[in-house]
Amino acid sequence: MKLLLVEDHQELAANMISFLTQENYICEWVKTVTLAKEMLEMFEYDVVLLDLTLPDYSGLHLLEYIKQNDINSKVIIISAQNSLDYKIKGLDGGSDDYITKPFPLPELHSRIKAVTRRNSSNSKDDLLVYNEISIDLNSMECKVGEQVVVLTKKEFNLMVYFINNKNRVLSKQAIALHLWGDYTYNLDNVDFIYQHLKNLRKKIIDAGGTDYVKTIYGLGYKWTE
Amino acid sequence: MKLLLVEDHQELAANMISFLTQENYICEWVKTVTLAKEMLEMFEYDVVLLDLTLPDYSGLHLLEYIKQNDINSKVIIISAQNSLDYKIKGLDGGSDDYITKPFPLPELHSRIKAVTRRNSSNSKDDLLVYNEISIDLNSMECKVGEQVVVLTKKEFNLMVYFINNKNRVLSKQAIALHLWGDYTYNLDNVDFIYQHLKNLRKKIIDAGGTDYVKTIYGLGYKWTE
DNA sequence: GTAGTATTTGTAAAAGTAATAAAGAATTAT
DNA sequence: ATAATTCTTTATTACTTTTACAAATACTAC
Numbered sequence: 319m320k321l322l323l324v325e326d327h328q329e330l331a332a333n334m335i336s337f338l339t340q341e342n343y344i345c346e347w348v349k350t351v352t353l354a355k356e357m358l359e360m361f362e363y364d365v366v367l368l369d370l371t372l373p374d375y376s377g378l379h380l381l382e383y384i385k386q387n388d389i390n391s392k393v394i395i396i397s398a399q400n401s402l403d404y405k406i407k408g409l410d411g412g413s414d415d416y417i418t419k420p421f422p423l424p425e426l427h428s429r430i431k432a433v434t435r436r437n438s439s440n441s442k443d444d445l446l447v448y449n450e451i452s453i454d455l456n457s458m459e460c461k462v463g464e465q466v467v468v469l470t471k472k473e474f475n476l477m478v479y480f481i482n483n484k485n486r487v488l489s490k491q492a493i494a495l496h497l498w499g500d501y502t503y504n505l506d507n508v509d510f511i512y513q514h515l516k517n518l519r520k521k522i523i524d525a526g527g528t529d530y531v532k533t534i535y536g537l538g539y540k541w542t543e
Numbered sequence: 544m545k546l547l548l549v550e551d552h553q554e555l556a557a558n559m560i561s562f563l564t565q566e567n568y569i570c571e572w573v574k575t576v577t578l579a580k581e582m583l584e585m586f587e588y589d590v591v592l593l594d595l596t597l598p599d600y601s602g603l604h605l606l607e608y609i610k611q612n613d614i615n616s617k618v619i620i621i622s623a624q625n626s627l628d629y630k631i632k633g634l635d636g637g638s639d640d641y642i643t644k645p646f647p648l649p650e651l652h653s654r655i656k657a658v659t660r661r662n663s664s665n666s667k668d669d670l671l672v673y674n675e676i677s678i679d680l681n682s683m684e685c686k687v688g689e690q691v692v693v694l695t696k697k698e699f700n701l702m703v704y705f706i707n708n709k710n711r712v713l714s715k716q717a718i719a720l721h722l723w724g725d726y727t728y729n730l731d732n733v734d735f736i737y738q739h740l741k742n743l744r745k746k747i748i749d750a751g752g753t754d755y756v757k758t759i760y761g762l763g764y765k766w767t768e
Numbered sequence: 769g770t771a772g773t774a775t776t777t778g779t780a781a782a783a784g785t786a787a788t789a790a791a792g793a794a795t796t797a798t
Numbered sequence: 799a800t801a802a803t804t805c806t807t808t809a810t811t812a813c814t815t816t817t818a819c820a821a822a823t824a825c826t827a828c
């Protein structure tokens with residue numbers, strides 16, 4: 319799950335990043351609306367965490383931009399200004415949730431989960447299911463039938479990404495962007511992703527499950543029946 | 544329970560912190576209204592202990608700010624000036640209680656309890672039970688079966704936090720935030736938490752109990768059957 | 769079909785990270 | 799002062815992630 323944090327307060331941002339990274343999010347951080355636009359143009363984020371008071375433009379400006387350009391990210395507005403006025407503006411403008419400073423970081427985590435769950439048709443439970451495979455999104459526990467499979471973070475993230483994009487071909491580059499973030503890796507060196515896929519496949523098969531990942535030669539991989 | 548002490552008198556503040564920490568509160572301390580505002584913007588406190596005479600602005604200024612911004616903390620005003628005038632101003636301005644210097648520290652403790660109990664309606668659920676483990680929240684006594692286990696404050700707080708969040712994965716960062724407060728520790732240095740967990744586990748097991756804390760590699764710990 | 773090339777897969781090991789443990793220093797309580 | 803608790807430091811072990819390279823497989827052009 320990839321987040322873009324738009325926040326100019328250094329200390330708060332550092333805390334948020336440290337916490338959210340531990341909670342298994344890919345966090346990218348910019349301090350201005352201008353930079354945020356650039357990032358949103360180039361990359362894809364599940365959620366934008368948007369402060370309203372920023373050095374160049376108001377966060378509401380960015381919110382408008384996101385909605386006008388059909389950018390697919392959810393938006394959670396983060397603001398010190400707790401006035402009803404702002405709340406209404408934010409939600410009318412299409413933000414998906416609103417949290418006022420100060421907030422406990424675990425609450426932010428809950429809201430991110432809530433916002434991203436809404437459109438994935440699944441129930442409000444934190445359980446992702448595909449045939450005999452079920453995944454507890456909180457504890458990273460995966461079951462194949464009744465058998466528990468312990469996954470590493472990368473394997474877990476990979477599988478969630480696949481199931482959320484079933485029947486779609488995912489290139490190694492796309493996988494790298496989504497699971498490792500934009501900064502971290504150059505896209506010419508993504509072969510190692512296969513190792514994680516291999517480990518995932520092996521664990522599922524060893525537990526008696528089906529390997530739903532088809533290799534599309536030259537293009538990528540596809541999770542399919 | 545987290546407190547913000549706004550007090551510029553070094554010695555008094557040190558005394559209060561020493562006492563309140565002993566009583567198992569998380570205390571954070573600033574000396575000016577300006578710094579207090581910053582803290583209140585970033586973090587969440589159950590109670591603000593607010594001196595009126597401060598170097599930059601009056602405490603009443605901060606009280607106003609708190610109320611105008613719908614900050615959720617209770618406010619107890621602490622002032623040497625016990626003139627009726629100030630009392631009225633403070634309570635009209637929305638403070639929840641008022642105490643005049645000098646005061647016995649245990650009285651402050653009582654008032655904090657009174658102020659925080661008001662909205663958490665039930666003050667009687669003082670016993671936390673999980674299978675063979677029971678915890679008296681007042682006396683901090685813990686029993687495994689019939690055997691009494693003496694816990695340190697940190698171990699006690701840790702266990703209460705776990706049981707109140709059973710079946711949820713708690714990262715070290717989340718634990719640090721909850722048990723040590725936002726300000727005290729940077730979230731990149733939270734490894735020492737494990738020491739307290741280790742001690743807790745050992746004490747429970749030595750008393751014949753079950754270790755309900757499961758390690759979720761890379762994520763955190765989970766209290767579960 | 770076959771040769772040549774590109775891509776994927778498999779193996780192994782190195783590098784990096786996290787969990788655990790124990791011991792000592794610093795702080796706090798008695 | 800002494801003991802207990804909390805925090806830091808360091809070491810060990812276990813696990814995860816990445817890299818390097820060789821083998822196998824799939825595609826393309828002839």
